[in-house]
Amino acid sequence: MAKEEKEFVKEITPRSQDFSQWYVDVILKADLADYAPVRGSIVMKPYGYAIWESIQAELDRRFKATGVQNAYFPMFIPESILSKEAEHIEGFAPEVPWVTEVGKEKLPERLAIRPTSETIIHYMYSQWIQSWRDLPVVLNQWCSVVRWEKATRPFLRTTEFLWQEGHTAHRTEEEAEARTLQMLEVYRSFVQEHLAIPVIPGRKTETEKFAGAVRTYSIEALMGDGKALQAATSHNLGQGFARVFDITFLDSDGQLKHVWQTSWGASHRLIGALIMVHGDDRGLVLPPRVAPIQVVIVPITTKKAKDEVLERARQLAQDLGKRFRVKLDDREEQSPGWKFNDWEMRGVPLRLELGPRDLAANEVVLVRRDSGEKISVSQTGLLDVVAEVLESVQESLFLKAKRFLEENTRSVSSYDEFKRVLEERRGFIRAGWCGESTCERAIKEETGATIRNIPLEGSEPHGETCLHCGQPARHVVYFARAY
């Protein structure tokens, strides 16, 4: 390896040395995003935004398959509307930016920039919904929202962030609960299948639920440093907002009733999860389904064989481009070694090398980003081989992350052991909990760990006791320190 190349790779802080710095290094070096001149804000650069476009396209497709329609509501919410639901405004008020003037004029009423859009959307629903025939209403919007958080971190917690928010209204409580769980399942399957990130679906505790919800569900993932990340949430809002915003419908039995509601969202923090679940010391590792570039072709030219190699490389790029997202790196000013490092850092799942000897043998060299495995394969039938390898990379990344999650999920028998695991190895800790928020809060204050969720499966206690108070456990839950 030439000196220049070694230095190039060295620019990324090793994960083991400083995970936080490694994370930021990957974001900046792989050109995913940059810091913006607004507190806690980032600019999503083309490579990062292309990942977001892939997330959007696939999630949107899965939403629409369940009957979701997209719409767009204003970013401004008048103070009187944002303040209508008491718990909701209490939860968001400290983080809300207010527009107070336009040009040189003071506004008669302050306008909030949306932290989430329940209030303004429900205000409209109260006008649109009259009869049971108008139900269900199942809308989603792709937009940005703003929350002025104290500690910010690119993709994970930024002042402004890109997300989608779904908002529904239903005729019955059962239908609303079914939609809440249906969307949780959409998130679970999307995150596992498209992003290759294993998650634990479950219900949030009363303390951790959304401001204004009856029940909040989440999917929780485990990052490479053993901290958990809430990857998406789905809320059953009950009739709370419906009462406050007076969203009623005439049912077929002639009765005027309040609707039952849900909301659910996922944001660009999923990109943060991708980095922290799959990345390594060489940089980003992207699952093929979400990778903006799935195959990079690096021609290895000699003075003698330059034209032929380049011509064949272009032909391969064109052929592969019919089925895959392909990039031909024919920059002349960079060496092949430099390019290898560069594309590895950017997480491209598969590299295809083509030199004069490969050309003569009608072969190419394929190098997997995840394992570094290198194989020579025939150019004949290449598309099918590439498809297989990409599928295999997708599967391997998921299995590797799943193994990591399993190996870093521990059951503990005492509070001391709980604290020791948190200090030494982090990860998820399965433990009994009495169901009281006093214990939950005490654990959080004493250890920094929160209950991530009460899992949909396996939360039934079998003789466990509460980690903190020793009373019989009501649920077996997942604890972790979290982003």
Next chain:
Amino acid sequence: MAKEEKEFVKEITPRSQDFSQWYVDVILKADLADYAPVRGSIVMKPYGYAIWESIQAELDRRFKATGVQNAYFPMFIPESILSKEAEHIEGFAPEVPWVTEVGKEKLPERLAIRPTSETIIHYMYSQWIQSWRDLPVVLNQWCSVVRWEKATRPFLRTTEFLWQEGHTAHRTEEEAEARTLQMLEVYRSFVQEHLAIPVIPGRKTETEKFAGAVRTYSIEALMGDGKALQAATSHNLGQGFARVFDITFLDSDGQLKHVWQTSWGASHRLIGALIMVHGDDRGLVLPPRVAPIQVVIVPITTKKAKDEVLERARQLAQDLGKRFRVKLDDREEQSPGWKFNDWEMRGVPLRLELGPRDLAANEVVLVRRDSGEKISVSQTGLLDVVAEVLESVQESLFLKAKRFLEENTRSVSSYDEFKRVLEERRGFIRAGWCGESTCERAIKEETGATIRNIPLEGSEPHGETCLHCGQPARHVVYFARAY
């Protein structure tokens, strides 16, 4: 026609009676949008948003084919950055909303909500661009922006609006001008081919150009009431912003130089144009390429033949759904006649009727929204026939709009005639102009007409004189009253 149906159609004010009211009626009745509880703002409802999604998808595809990449920049622009370019801030200042506080805290510096993003994007470009190898930078973002306009109108001029804004940086002046014209051509071909709206591409006068641009180009369309609408703009920014934001690069000759820049945008006002160019007294008329629903299937059931008709209708919906965007309207509570009116109002290009007699004859009835023409065709080979009819509707709508534009474009020989045409018939008026902004302003004040643009073709004078001062014309230009 039953009484109920007649009343239903009557709800839309006739175009000839009150074009403005007709426009708003169509938007509200066709469920494209609704008024929001924020001054001058609308909610885009699913049907309107689906049109926007089609516009986005097709325009985005055409952008990317020219090398455009998407990115995302923050909506907040610190006052110090927005104010850097003098003409720019002067142009936008009166319309800018300011965030002055967050929660209960005053901000140290006011943050503008972006009216457009030249300033914050150029601020980032100054950090990203170092060498000629970094050029060109050709980025676009899809987002919403805010301008606090005095008179608002759904889709055409709203406080917050959805749009895309492209921002580029180039090595040479020629390359920037070529990109400016290339994007104008992307807009022209997109609007004509996808939206079936004929436009006049040309250059804006000094008075009408974008705040901070060297040259602004536009495409101008003619609405059904004879008023013009600027459908998209493309700006050559020269080096003005580059100097202010210090965007320099080291060229291959070793010299440090300022980049040359462009910006270009189109917004959801294109939906307003669709309504006003193609709509009629029955409501919306959508060109098939942009229509969220291209074919609506209305089964006409009798008690005896209900199941068979519905089953066949479902089968047809499935078959047609493979190639077209299809809706089966099998609502039981509405009559076929009611449905016909409803889908006509919503502008669905093609209606397919299927009754017991059609079933027996292996036929369906096709009814075109644009002409009302009704034909019986065989169910065998239906997909190809539907494809042909939709193509024909697309073409007819464009030709009809083109004829309207041509018939409403007049050359005048005197200022009196000019004023008479504006009063009586509006439309575009081709006339000579001396090139002085004094004449341009006087005409605007006296008649309300502005120079829409100096057309790319045919602006060379052949003996014409200026409409206002009588001096030899420098250009032959298009005048109109405009939205």
